[in-house]
Amino acid sequence: MDELDVFFNPKSIAIIGASESLKFGHSMTSYLLNSQFKTFPVNISKEEIFGHKAYSNIKDINEHVDLAIIIVRNDFVLDAIKNCVEKGVKGIIIESAGFSETGDENFIEIQQEIERIAQKNEVRIVGPNCVGITNFRNKFTSTEIDFDEVPEGGKISVIAQSGVLGNIFVDWGASQNIGFSKTITIGNKVDIDEIDMLEYLEKDPETSVITLYIEGVKRGSKFITTLKNMSKPVLVMKNGRSQIGSIAIKSHTGSIAGNDKIYNALFNQIPGVFRIDNFYEMFNIAHAFATQPLPRGKNIAITTSSGSLGSLACDLIEKNGLNLASLNESTINDIKSVSPNWVSARNPVDLGPSSFSTFRPSLNALFNDPNVDALLNIFAVPKMPLEKYNLPITPQLRDMKSLSKKTGKPIITCVFGSRWVFDYFLKHSEKYNISIMTQLNHAIKALKMMHEYYLKK
Amino acid sequence: MDELDVFFNPKSIAIIGASESLKFGHSMTSYLLNSQFKTFPVNISKEEIFGHKAYSNIKDINEHVDLAIIIVRNDFVLDAIKNCVEKGVKGIIIESAGFSETGDENFIEIQQEIERIAQKNEVRIVGPNCVGITNFRNKFTSTEIDFDEVPEGGKISVIAQSGVLGNIFVDWGASQNIGFSKTITIGNKVDIDEIDMLEYLEKDPETSVITLYIEGVKRGSKFITTLKNMSKPVLVMKNGRSQIGSIAIKSHTGSIAGNDKIYNALFNQIPGVFRIDNFYEMFNIAHAFATQPLPRGKNIAITTSSGSLGSLACDLIEKNGLNLASLNESTINDIKSVSPNWVSARNPVDLGPSSFSTFRPSLNALFNDPNVDALLNIFAVPKMPLEKYNLPITPQLRDMKSLSKKTGKPIITCVFGSRWVFDYFLKHSEKYNISIMTQLNHAIKALKMMHEYYLKK
Numbered sequence: 048m049d050e051l052d053v054f055f056n057p058k059s060i061a062i063i064g065a066s067e068s069l070k071f072g073h074s075m076t077s078y079l080l081n082s083q084f085k086t087f088p089v090n091i092s093k094e095e096i097f098g099h100k101a102y103s104n105i106k107d108i109n110e111h112v113d114l115a116i117i118i119v120r121n122d123f124v125l126d127a128i129k130n131c132v133e134k135g136v137k138g139i140i141i142e143s144a145g146f147s148e149t150g151d152e153n154f155i156e157i158q159q160e161i162e163r164i165a166q167k168n169e170v171r172i173v174g175p176n177c178v179g180i181t182n183f184r185n186k187f188t189s190t191e192i193d194f195d196e197v198p199e200g201g202k203i204s205v206i207a208q209s210g211v212l213g214n215i216f217v218d219w220g221a222s223q224n225i226g227f228s229k230t231i232t233i234g235n236k237v238d239i240d241e242i243d244m245l246e247y248l249e250k251d252p253e254t255s256v257i258t259l260y261i262e263g264v265k266r267g268s269k270f271i272t273t274l275k276n277m278s279k280p281v282l283v284m285k286n287g288r289s290q291i292g293s294i295a296i297k298s299h300t301g302s303i304a305g306n307d308k309i310y311n312a313l314f315n316q317i318p319g320v321f322r323i324d325n326f327y328e329m330f331n332i333a334h335a336f337a338t339q340p341l342p343r344g345k346n347i348a349i350t351t352s353s354g355s356l357g358s359l360a361c362d363l364i365e366k367n368g369l370n371l372a373s374l375n376e377s378t379i380n381d382i383k384s385v386s387p388n389w390v391s392a393r394n395p396v397d398l399g400p401s402s403f404s405t406f407r408p409s410l411n412a413l414f415n416d417p418n419v420d421a422l423l424n425i426f427a428v429p430k431m432p433l434e435k436y437n438l439p440i441t442p443q444l445r446d447m448k449s450l451s452k453k454t455g456k457p458i459i460t461c462v463f464g465s466r467w468v469f470d471y472f473l474k475h476s477e478k479y480n481i482s483i484m485t486q487l488n489h490a491i492k493a494l495k496m497m498h499e500y501y502l503k504k
Numbered sequence: 505m506d507e508l509d510v511f512f513n514p515k516s517i518a519i520i521g522a523s524e525s526l527k528f529g530h531s532m533t534s535y536l537l538n539s540q541f542k543t544f545p546v547n548i549s550k551e552e553i554f555g556h557k558a559y560s561n562i563k564d565i566n567e568h569v570d571l572a573i574i575i576v577r578n579d580f581v582l583d584a585i586k587n588c589v590e591k592g593v594k595g596i597i598i599e600s601a602g603f604s605e606t607g608d609e610n611f612i613e614i615q616q617e618i619e620r621i622a623q624k625n626e627v628r629i630v631g632p633n634c635v636g637i638t639n640f641r642n643k644f645t646s647t648e649i650d651f652d653e654v655p656e657g658g659k660i661s662v663i664a665q666s667g668v669l670g671n672i673f674v675d676w677g678a679s680q681n682i683g684f685s686k687t688i689t690i691g692n693k694v695d696i697d698e699i700d701m702l703e704y705l706e707k708d709p710e711t712s713v714i715t716l717y718i719e720g721v722k723r724g725s726k727f728i729t730t731l732k733n734m735s736k737p738v739l740v741m742k743n744g745r746s747q748i749g750s751i752a753i754k755s756h757t758g759s760i761a762g763n764d765k766i767y768n769a770l771f772n773q774i775p776g777v778f779r780i781d782n783f784y785e786m787f788n789i790a791h792a793f794a795t796q797p798l799p800r801g802k803n804i805a806i807t808t809s810s811g812s813l814g815s816l817a818c819d820l821i822e823k824n825g826l827n828l829a830s831l832n833e834s835t836i837n838d839i840k841s842v843s844p845n846w847v848s849a850r851n852p853v854d855l856g857p858s859s860f861s862t863f864r865p866s867l868n869a870l871f872n873d874p875n876v877d878a879l880l881n882i883f884a885v886p887k888m889p890l891e892k893y894n895l896p897i898t899p900q901l902r903d904m905k906s907l908s909k910k911t912g913k914p915i916i917t918c919v920f921g922s923r924w925v926f927d928y929f930l931k932h933s934e935k936y937n938i939s940i941m942t943q944l945n946h947a948i949k950a951l952k953m954m955h956e957y958y959l960k961k
Contacts, residue, residue, distance in 0.1 A: 069889070069893060073889065074886075074888045074889050074892065120844075121845065121846055143846075144846040144856060145844075145845055145846025148811075148846075148848070149845070149846060149848070190886070191886040191887075191888040191889060192888075193887060193888050196887075196922075207812075208812070209810065209811060209812030210810070211810040211812055211813060211884050211920065212812075214886040214888075214921075215810070215884045215885070215886055215920050215921035215922075216920070216921070218886060218887045218921040218922030218924075218925065219920065219921050219922060219923070221922065222922050222923040222924070260812065262812065262815070286812065286815050286816050286819055287815060287819070288819045288822075288823075289818060289819045289821075289822035289823065290822065291818040291819075291821065291822050291828045292815050292816070292818035292819035292822065293815075294818070295811070295814055295815035295818040295852055296811075296815045298811070298848045298850060298854070299811030299812060299814065299815055299848075299854065300811065325816070325943070325944075325945075326920075327942075327943075353666065353667070353668040353672070354605075354666060354752070354753075354755075354756030354757065355664075355665070355666030355668055355669075355717065355719065355743065355756060356668060357752055357756065358719070358743050358744060358749050358750075358752035358753045358756055359743045359749070359782070361746060361748040361749035361751070361752040362743055362744070362745045362746045362748075362749035364746075364748065365746035365747065365748050365749065366745075366746060371748045371752075387577075387602075388578065388602055388606070389578055389600075389601040389602025389606060391605070391606070391755045391756075393755060395752055397755070397756065399601060427668050427672045428672070429531075429647070429648040429671040429672055429675060430648075430650060430653075430675045431531045431648040431649070431650050431671075432526070432530065432531050432648060435531065436526060463668065463672050463673070463676065463783075464671075464672035464673065464675040464676050465653075465672075465675035465676060465678065465679050466676070466679040466923070467675075467679070468675065485784075486782070486784075487782075488782075
């Protein structure tokens with residue numbers, strides 16, 4: 048047993064500051080109290096919370112408590128922690144904000160005191176100033192997650208110095224069929240930091256790709272060694288590239304952003320670590336890593352129903368140091384044999400609004416062309432005919448999946464147009480675990496990074 | 505009357521190649537035949553199309569025909585055009601593809617022949633290889649548009665050398681509450697090109713901002729003069745930045761991409777013309793231009809419910825040469841007086857998950873601060889509480905609109921998280937004509953370009 052397991056699979060939980068009023072922590076409290084996890088609400092002035100007996104102090108609970116979640120106001124956090132230590136809890140998640148990030152001497156000192164308590168006692172602490180942890184396998188969470196919406200079996204885990212990645216971007220991922228394994232938000236990092244969690248996730252069989260969002264790193268050289276030893280791809284976002292951004296970070300998690308050039312050089316140096324520009328890109332690329340085979344070469348074939356989007360993809364392919372695959376003569380002939388005379392059978396294969404039946408044999412020819420290492424499928428179809436005639440796309444999705452499996456080549460689909468079309472695509476592809484995006488540059492970057500990762504392995 | 509009016513407000517229309525079978529042009533045919541526009545189907549082998557008498561030749565129609573839409577196979581286009589000229593139509597939209605872009609000698613020659621016909625006769629031609637024109641005011645369209653979905657009264661017009669902007673990105677825009685005035689796709693530009701249409705839209709009172717997508721320009725110096733004379737902002741996208749992208753363009757619209765550096769220098773040189781990187785960005789920024797006052801200075805105030813997104817916005821502000829506004833002492837005090845002690849009342853104003861009531865007085869203080877020229881509002885809220893408690897956001901939206909109007913300052917909102925949250929925001933903001941995006945960099949770029957445009961005016 049790893050001592051950090053308590054954060055992912057607690058046997059019993061106390062919520063300090065549990066309340067029925069509509070404020071931070073409300074949904075989480077009502078969820079945990081009605082879950083399979085044995086949960087005790089702690090509130091100094093209430094006898095009952097959502098029909099469960101409330102305790103005025105964690106020490107009053109006469110059973111063992113594994114994990115405490117603290118959501119009281121910053122002034123009351125230190126006392127709560129002392130009580131937790133006396134009670135003998137193994138893990139504490141402090142969600143309350145208002146410590147070193149305020150710049151207020153008094154609260155900086157309190158944070159330092161909490162740090163000392165963690166060092167001196169057999170307790171591990173996550174936070175403060177975070178939304179804690181979610182384990183999507185056993186459905187434990189210390190934040191607001193609607194588990195019914197998140198696809199099951201996801202292999203992406205998240206370590207983040209910001210709460211927004213613990214719930215809001217999970218919501219977003221869920222609405223794109225992106226599944227997760229674990230999310231960990233670490234806030235001001237009074238004890239547990241990204242290094243602890245990287246080590247934990249490295250050993251986690253349910254995680255195949257890690258996304259990491261950091262504002263500042265305290266243990267620099269250990270951070271580098273840990274990243275170097277990872278056997279899983281790590282996608283890193285680090286803000287504070289600018290001077291005013293660095294100041295903003297200081298008042299977000301109290302972190303020192305550091306010199307961005309040094310971070311950049313560092314991330315570029317370590318194979319398997321990739322720097323990412325925004326959160327959407329981070330999760331789209333992670334999803335491609337989690338669901339697609341790695342491209343064995345740089346040669347990309349494109350099928351598209353829009354010539355302009357095809358040529359935009361070409362610009363991105365060149366910019367990212369990949370190649371547009373030179374198709375075999377037999378591939379070109381195969382495509383020509385099923386296409387109207389205006390279809391461009393060169394790469395990008397611009398099928399335009401040609402019948403859906405042209406797509407499947409073309410896809411087959413491209414997957415089986417030895418000059419092709421990966422495919423980009425651009426799906427840009429007006430909503431109206433798709434909706435009106437309920438055009439069948441399942442056969443194409445099935446082909447994509449089976450050809451990808453058979454040939455060991457990845458395929459990423461970029462869907463453009465109405466949200467209805469995107470949802471139509473999502474709904475039909477649910478069981479095929481396909482990589483779907485709305486941005487060409489995310490798709491091309493994913494293929495580039497996945498190929499670099501292939502070379503590393 | 506402008507001779508190009510026939511493309512936007514035709515009195516009578518013939519669709520050459522009209523058909524009931526489920527192929528390109530089907531939805532448009534069925535729409536026009538049942539619309540207020542007098543429409544005649546032309547089909548060589550059918551007596552009736554969707555219950556309307558069909559003509560085997562446009563010349564058989566014994567009424568005047570204003571506009572012909574051609575959707576027959578490329579081999580039959582030349583004959584169709586000759587018939588149209590004999591019939592005396594004023595405008596022709598050739599949607600059929602398969603001309604110079606194929607690289608086939610035979611079809612290159614046919615395209616040149618069509619060009620000569622346009623020069624010699626009193627007829628104007630749009631296309632070939634496009635989806636033609638939509639006028640969102642009178643609901644005339646030569647492509648598939650679901651007018652019920654597109655917000656009314658939009659002031660954005662589109663000129664594009666690609667069909668994808670005539671329907672697919674309109675679908676996308678509609679699902680973001682972005683409205684349009686006119687879309688014009690010009691394809692291989694046998695006669696009418698972007699210059700003709702820029703001149704037309706310059707005079708159009710229903711257009712306040714123009715988006716332009718081009719793959720290559722034939723009349724270079726006239727293009728520059730026209731852009732310089734525009735009194736409306738023009739957002740330009742031009743692909744073919746790379747060698748392989750340029751080759752792809754050649755087989756899309758048969759255009760010569762040209763040297764990208766020259767285009768870049770050109771666009772940077774002309775005030776009021778802005779180069780854009782992708783289609784989403786293009787429409788988001790156009791929508792901000794169409795709905796928001798111009799920022800009179802560079803000082804941006806940020807309200808956010810996520811510290812990390814706030815600091816990412818700061819990085820982008822610095823990168824784009826804008827400033828983070830230094831707030832007045834009284835503004836800071838106003839915000840502090842309504843906030844819990846952990847709220848950062850400096851700019852970015854990180855309200856975190858504080859109560860919704862904190863937001864409104866803070867917004868009021870920021871709008872009224874003379875050091876603030878524009879606002880960025882970052883809305884990152886988990887889906888669950890919003891959905892469960894149906895939290896009221898209309899008062900905030902109303903404040904945004906009225907404060908913006910009163911102070912003449914723009915506000916852009918970036919919404920993060922579940923699609924449900926975005927839709928919730930959209931639904932409630934419909935009547936306020938608010939600028940809503942999902943990407944921080946689009947918002948910051950919009951503010952930067954709008955301020956540059958303010959300086960030009």
